[in-house]
Amino acid sequence: MKRFIFLMLTGLSFNSSAHDYSGVLPAEASAVDFLGVSCNADGDMVPDKMYFKISSPDTTPLISAQIAKGNFVTNMTPNRGGVEIYQGEGLYRVTVDKNGTGVASYSIEYHCESGGDHTETTITHY
Amino acid sequence: MKKIAQKLALSLLACSTFEQSGWALDSGTQNLTTTVGATDYFKINCAGDTDHLNFKLLENATTADPVETPDKPSVTIGTVNPTTGPILPQILNAKLSKLKLTTSASKIAAGTIKEISLSGGNGSYLLNLDTIGTNLNLKNSQIYSVQYQCLNTVNKVTTGSAIVTGSLSNGSTKSYTIKCSKSKTTGDTSSLKIKITNKTAITKIKSAAQVIETPASGNLMAQVLKGVTALNTIGEVLNLQGGNGDYSVMVNSPVNAAKNYRFQYSCLNTSNIETKTSLIQILQDQ
Known part of the structure; x- marks a missing residue:
């Protein structure tokens, strides 16, 4: 089980291979940005994880993100470093939301990896 | 894995003892731990001619003893009471x-x-x-x-x-x-x-428990997902229009605070009449 849900807080910083996405949530408390990050194989490099980090200058309301794949989901709050989510190849569903009314902005950094190598990574904003 | 399976079995058993309150189903009391990233994950299936899932998150909700509650035919058919869901007479x-x-x-x-x-x-x-x-x-x-x-x-x-x-x-x-x-x-x-x-x-229905709510603190959130649509709530009622099929529910805390909670849910058609709502399936219990 640990193999599938292992999370590791890391201090990885932005690098030139990472992908970035920025968004602004509107005022209503029910607002959600719903994203799909697709991790695909690059040749024979099959991704085993997705790296994800969220940042926000806003603390009221407080932004958070959920990353789900299969029957696994984890919650992320801004400015706490990144996580490596070992859920393999495929679609990671990402929701970004907040705990009250008010406009809030955020940026995320994400990329798919096979071992230490980056693999094909695409994002869709639903 | 065995532990999770046992928790799942116990939770389903507990849920099966709940009767409907109004016509909304109740998750029963759930617990979220302080573990960083902790998220509870559920699946609800809607069938029949479902138009949307009605969902309400109840933070720190406690229950009183079961009570006999008269079903009120004077309530307009098809309206949804935010707490109890639609009240439908014969x-x-x-x-x-x-x-x-x-x-x-x-x-x-x-x-x-x-x-x-x-x-x-x-x-x-x-x-x-x-x-x-x-x-x-x-x-x-x-x-x-x-x-x-x-x-x-x-x-x-x-x-x-x-x-x-x-x-x-x-x-x-x-x-x-x-x-x-x-x-x-x-x-x-x-x-x-x-x-x-x-x-x-006029039939009287017996609710399994009377839910006593406390105001939402913003320390507990839930997201409901279906297909490519998602909504977020800290306690207000939400309706996610996703038709029949599986709805995902995620419950988490933006401040990693331990919380007791429950939620009420109901699959409804376009007239806000109950369709076919499954019991919750627990995918992840943290």
Whole structure:
């Protein structure tokens, strides 16, 4: 089980291979940005994880993100470093939301990896 | 994995002991730990002609002893009480026709009366009664009476005037043929007037528990997902329009605070009438 849900807080910083996405949530408390990050194989490099980090200058309301794949989901709050989510190849569903009314902005950094190598990574904003 | 499976089995067992409160299902008390990233993950299946999932997150909700709660037929059918979901009485529908002429009375709730009239002159009228749209959770047959009068143009009785009584179980229909003709004293029939009384006793339902809410603190959030649509809530009712199928529910804390919570959920059609709602399936318990 640990193999599938292992999370590791890391201090990885932005690098030139990472992908970035920025968004602004509107005022209503029910607002959600719903994203799909697709991790695909690059040749024979099959991704085993997705790296994800969220940042926000806003603390009221407080932004958070959920990353789900299969029957696994984890919650992320801004400015706490990144996580490596070992859920393999495929679609990671990402929701970004907040705990009250008010406009809030955020940026995320994400990329798919096979071992230490980056693999094909695409994002869709639903 | 074994531990999770045991928790799942226990949770499903616990859920199966809950009756509906109003017509919304209740998750029972759930616990979220302080572990960083902790998220509880659930699946709810909607079937039938579902239009949307109605969902309410209750933070720190506690329960009182089970209570007998009268079902209130005075509540407009199809409205949704934010706490209890839609309140639906037993109902009858009536349709009166003669050749191409038709009139109807729908949603004749238990304990209420409705009248209909059809201007079809002399001849045979057909009255059909059914229970479409009734609350199927109440299994008892509905008792009714039908009082009819054949009337001339000045509302004097011609021929055919009587009261009949009967009962109708869920999913059943009944038909009556009423013949109006010319009276020697009051002349031709102009219309047939029918009064339908739903004499069914107003059923009292027993809710499993009365939920006592506390105001949302913003320290607990839930997201409901279906397909490519998602909504977030910290306690307010949300309706996610996703049709039939599996809805995902995620519950988490933006400040990693331990929380007890429960949620109420109901699959509803476009008229806010309950369709078919599964019990929750726990995918992840943290």
